[in-house]
């Protein structure tokens with residue numbers, strides 16, 4: 052049985068050779084950490100980078116709802132997008148006598164974070180990094196134009212001592228012209244450029260000879276300059292040839308500052324704390340292995356087909372369709388769906404019989420499932436009302452999250468209106484000590500919805516959609 056997270060595979064499309072290969076996610080994490088962070092960094096910093104790389108890959112993986120690569124439908128990533136995907140053994144000649152040490156460090160960093168990724172709103176984040184921020188990281192909107200909630204500016208004086216914190220680069224005017232697509236040297240404004248506090252107060256005679264000039268805080272005559280600088284004439288002009296650009300930090304400042312992370316690690320901060328510092332509001336969770344196709348393995352779900360029995364107080368449609376029957380039918384399909392993805396499923400009733408609410412609550416108490424799902428069909432005195440509603444008990448965060456996964460799939464599959472996810476104090480929601488939701492699949496009092504509820508296909512669809520919601524919920528455990 053492959054339930055281990057270290058057996059997750061990624062499909063890689065190699066555009067050059069036009070083929071797809073599968074590689075272990077955890078192997079790729081090591082290889083990509085090796086080429087994206089200095090390996091003399093602290094193990095906790097390398098663990099941060101392992102989680103970051105894993106998040107980047109999982110974010111693209113189709114098995115986790117990722118978009119894959121445009122280049123190839125069947126693949127998760129394009130090899131050419133991830134330079135450095137090479138077996139560690141190939142670093143032997145590069146790392147030389149450090150090879151064993153670095154390899155061990157990479158293995159430890161991957162192993163101790165196995166399967167862990169960064170999530171925001173239950174989705175893998177885009178984990179941006181840079182080498183040195185130089186005092187503070189940056190808000191995403193200042194770099195990329197759009198505000199990303201987990202890419203917020205945070206202060207960072209941890210990278211102060213990095214080799215890149217202060218630096219400069221001399222760039223010649225020629226290079227500047229070439230790279231920026233400018234033509235400065237022919238422009239008159241570049242001639243005799245006066246730079247405040249550097250060269251100004253220039254006085255010339257009618258022959259265009261410099262008579263007075265101020266350089267820095269000193270005044271000179273044109274002749275003095277000619278003699279001191281050993282230039283040919285007092286009829287001179289100037290233009291800058293090289294501009295020195297001073298820099299603080301290295302990189303765009305988005306997300307995690309690598310040198311900062313390393314220095315936090317050296318000060319005994321653990322990887323997950325460091326990540327939460329640089330990525331605002333994220334949580335760190337382990338992914339489920341999708342290869343088993345049983346993402347609900349080990350989970351106990353209790354399904355409650357509401358009402359039941361001939362004397363039931365259930366809702367009845369205009370054409371006589373009874374809610375109790377629809378509920379049971381959807382529930383029975385749902386049992387099959389959930390069992391096929393590994394769940395252990397219990398029903399409060401499996402036939403048309405009367406079961407009191409107290410007894411249903413007691414069953415849930417006895418079994419203690421991970422989730423209790425009540426299935427209903429709605430009713431309103433006017434037939435125009437339609438749509439899907441889901442209720443949870445106030446404060447039950449897990450139930451609300453599950454409802455948020457089920458609602459979009461269910462309304463999309465059934466083509467019903469999303470009437471909202473609401474908190475309620477219904478007897479079962481209140482009495483049952485485990486996370487519970489109450490689904491009103493559709494309005495039996497609405498002609499169109501009564502018609503679809505009559506159809507076996509639609510009941511099956513509803514069950515499939517609820518199961519899909521569960522899969523999405525349990526994608527990251």
Ligand SMILES: [Zn+2]
Nearest residue numbers: 207210308311
């Ligand atoms: Zn920093």
Ligand SMILES: [Zn+2]
Nearest residue numbers: 357374427428
């Ligand atoms: Zn009902």
